[in-house]
Amino acid sequence: MKEYMKEMRKLVGTRPIIMCGSSVIIYNPAGEVLMLHRTDNDSWCFPGGAVEPGERVEQTAAREVFEETGLIVENLNLFGVFSGEELYYKYPNGDEVYNVDIVYVSDSYKGEIRLNDEGKDIRFFKMDELPEKISPPVRPIVEELRERAGGGRL
Template sequence: MPISDYYRKLREKVGTDLLLLPSVAAVIRNEKSEILFQYPRNSEYWSLPAGAIEPGESPAEAVVREVREETGLTIEPINIIGVFGGEKFRHIYANGDQVEYQVTIYECKIVSGTLEAMDGESERLQYFKEDNIPKLALSYPDGVFKANLERGC
């Protein structure tokens, strides 16, 4: 589901003006320690599995829901990598909607499921090595994608 009813109603009131959105993203690694990225439809950039937090939802609940909706995977958030925001996290969508994400990034492990684009938002899902990350819509700090070997990731 690309946009929830809650955010659709906000957009009806503010048009394409800038919205500050609390959001989440997941760093998910496969058995080769490659990181999962998605290529959204109608985009020119890749992204982490991610999305906005809905009213009444905790960030951890949101990341589990978003990953399931976008990838078909059930995950468990195991660590908060960091919380990021500011001008580097602004994005203008093809329809003109302006957003600035305040994003909590979780390190996650796969619990179950089969990798499959579920909600129609992702055109492609693919794992990449840390040294070959594709062009991303948001500028994450360098350390976000470094494996934490102490946790076995």
Template sequence: MGKRRDYYRDPNAPKPNSLVPGGSALVVDARGAILMQRRSDSGNWSLPGGVMEIGETLEQCVIRETKEETGLDIEITGLLGIYTDPEHVIEYADGEVRQEFNTTFHGRVCGGRVAVSGESTEVRFIQPDELAELPVHATVRLRLQHHSERRARPYLG
């Protein structure tokens, strides 16, 4: 196993032992391409984001994590949804087994330059039709689907 393994609707998933609030950013450029990073821990393409630290808001967390992981400064422009499905479990090599807790915000680039971090092997804006051919976890695909539906209200689930 790598550093991380995702389970989704898998009856053989290990039992969670932690719940950690985290967030991610769905950032779109002028051409409609979505900012994605290829995770070094799983090899999957994902939205930039991470977990909250004491002393920050979730919005500050997402802005900080996006900067750390992609080199880009963003501002939060809205809420795509809150994703807390207990059937999404993430197992880490250190024994932590986390139930998903992710709030995904819409964001807009306001500075910086695309750069790869230690958490990613590649960072780029990807057209939605390209994503069908790339390794993307089912839970991230759900967020991308909600984005493509241009929902009037945030997803709660």
């Protein structure tokens, strides 16, 4: 979490807050999707994170992709907006959030993949070989992705 979320946590402690974020499903030329293996909960997710005050969600998406993967993503197209009970999450440190995730897709990017301290692995997966251990608030997004691709649910 960035500075704004740290400031909010000083005020509210671990109590549930609404967190607006943005993430990106990145496709490579083979049609595989990029996923990040998170260090905080040992689960897989799409690159993304919290919106900072005054930031447009498209800026958040591009910034988070660069911070977490080293890639510069272009041509973001809206995949969907996800919210509600199924995006509730309690972090391993006890912080509780109700996520609102604005999710984009893109197959246009440049740069070399590199990890930051938020991830312990990053790689492209075939749609029928996605990892089983998906971060809980990302599961509805993966389910929607599989449905649109003609696959099954988690």
